[in-house]
């Protein structure tokens with residue numbers, strides 16, 4: 001793809017503005033841009049769900065494929081289907097992310113223009129590499145072959161590659177788009193990016209996404225359950241797999257509780273206040289997301305307890321509801337942040353990075 005087209009796609013053609021100027025433009029745009037926000041929230045939810053499956057799906061798929069000894073073939077089919085879904089997830093995630101980038105968000109364009117163009121080439125190469133690893137794992141598990149060391153190795157490489165590079169990069173992008181003074185570095189080069197990745201709000205969002213990926217992949221492996229088990233032996237095997245995947249999903253969701261508290265504690269004061277009562281939309285979305293997350297835990301418990309396909313159906317719909325509500329919380333609380341708190345704090349002069357915890361590079 002020619003560089004100019006790539007640049008246009010990622011907003012690199014946006015005029016280079018100083019962080020301060022970009023922020024001023026974005027604040028006005030973000031607040032006035034409510035209709036765009038209502039499109040962005042479901043798109044972001046789709047993006048997150050798709051990338052969750054793409055990230056942990058190959059690993060969970062290979063684990064399922066490895067469990068297939070002389071069985072009915074159910075685990076093998078579940079594993080293969082999940083790796084296929086992971087590849088589809090990567091494509092849908094890239095597409096929905098691309099559409100979000102093209103929406104008229106001035107702050108996002110300004111944030112994108114602060115990354116050097118080779119960052120986009122590296123990101124593209126990482127995506128192609130991960131897709132190739134998934135295709136390799138799929139090929140190694142074709143037919144009735146159980147997942148061996150090579151397939152599990154490829155699944156591990158693609159999962160770690162995606163989970164290491166993208167969530168912190170995206171979190172930095174999201175923070176800069178909402179508040180350009182979040183970092184005063186004009187150019188976010190590799191060194192600056194690695195420094196920004198150490199900030200607590202990025203680390204906890206990163207952990208939140210990584211752990212969520214395992215819960216989402218476990219549910220995506222069995223939802224919907226139709227046409228998986230043909231005979232009685234297959235039914236029994238499927239029930240066992242549903243129970244195991246319920247345990248994986250429930251464990252991951254329980255681990256999210258302390259991570260979620262840390263995420264809330266390390267967010268900006270304005271965003272936190274917005275979620276805790278100062279902004280109606282953010283507070284409603286946050287409260288609803290927590291209630292739905294508890295219902296999801298209950299449904300995952302029912303899966304783990306052996307309730308079978310009925311519990312899986314409930315879990316699938318609740319998962320979608322949780323992700324949409326969390327995406328709404330993220331966007332509406334950032335909206336409040338740009339209107340109130342962080343923007344008021346002046347950036348430091350020069351190219352140093354403005355750190356919440358009082359550190360600077």
Ligand code: HEM
Pocket residue numbers: 044047048051055093094095096097098100101108127162163166167170171172173174175177205209330
């Ligand atoms: C072509 C590739 C991709 C594009 C174009 C893309 C684009 C985007 C965009 C525009 C956002 C919204 C930022 C915001 O306003 O808050 C976003 C958020 C996010 N993306 Fe991606 N993305 C891509 C790949 C990935 C991958 C591979 C992962 C994970 C493995 C990922 C994980 C995330 C996460 C965790 C967020 C939420 C970050 C936040 O807002 O704090 N993305 N992405």
